[in-house]
Amino acid sequence: MQRLKDKIRDIPDFPKPGIIFKDITPLAKDPAALRLAVHYLVQPFLGRDITAVAGMEARGFIFGSLVAWELNLPFIPLRKPGKLPYDAQSISYDLEYGSASLEIHTDALNANDRVLLIDDLLATGGTAKASCELIEQLGATVEALGFVIELDFINGRKQLEDYEIHALLHY
Ligand SMILES: O=P(O)(O)OC[C@H]1O[C@H](OP(=O)(O)OP(=O)(O)O)[C@H](O)[C@@H]1O
Numbered sequence: 001m002q003r004l005k006d007k008i009r010d011i012p013d014f015p016k017p018g019i020i021f022k023d024i025t026p027l028a029k030d031p032a033a034l035r036l037a038v039h040y041l042v043q044p045f046l047g048r049d050i051t052a053v054a055g056m057e058a059r060g061f062i063f064g065s066l067v068a069w070e071l072n073l074p075f076i077p078l079r080k081p082g083k084l085p086y087d088a089q090s091i092s093y094d095l096e097y098g099s100a101s102l103e104i105h106t107d108a109l110n111a112n113d114r115v116l117l118i119d120d121l122l123a124t125g126g127t128a129k130a131s132c133e134l135i136e137q138l139g140a141t142v143e144a145l146g147f148v149i150e151l152d153f154i155n156g157r158k159q160l161e162d163y164e165i166h167a168l169l170h171y
């Protein structure tokens, strides 16, 4: 795991004063490290009854689509507002440095789906909680959540108590 941690760059005061931004671009830039991260990321989910992988725009797309590829499952994008072309369901939420919205196509999932939600980072959990609600609004079940990074000191898990959560790197 230290090999992966070495590929996460701290950027102080981005995007706001007081935030230490965990930059995953050095990890994405290194093919061996990226493969290793995805290898570890999928381990808890192998052989499980999961029907789809969902990821949040934008950094969740990087890891979510690689996990979907690795598990040979559909990838469902949760997008920033106004980007999805078909009927979409929307939700607003707060995150570590502001507020935002995400959308999902209303036909992306149904009541038979058991979804693995993947993102790069768990901070307050606002993004993840809203994403779970979006998935559940379509009648689907959230099977588990997977993150590359968890900021333990923010304790985003407290608002995700009902869910199984796995994270590779803890700060
Ligand atoms: O746990 P939280 O406090 O909700 O924060 C975590 C979220 O913040 C970042 O996304 P951001 O909204 O910055 O979008 P990006 O992926 O487009 O950079 C990150 O990729 C997570 O999705």
Ligand SMILES: Nc1ncnc2[nH]cnc12
Residues within 6 Å of the ligand: 019, 020, 021, 022, 023, 095, 096, 097, 121, 123, 124
């Ligand atoms: N500290 C942080 N670094 C990178 N992405 C984030 N999303 C929310 N908080 C973050």
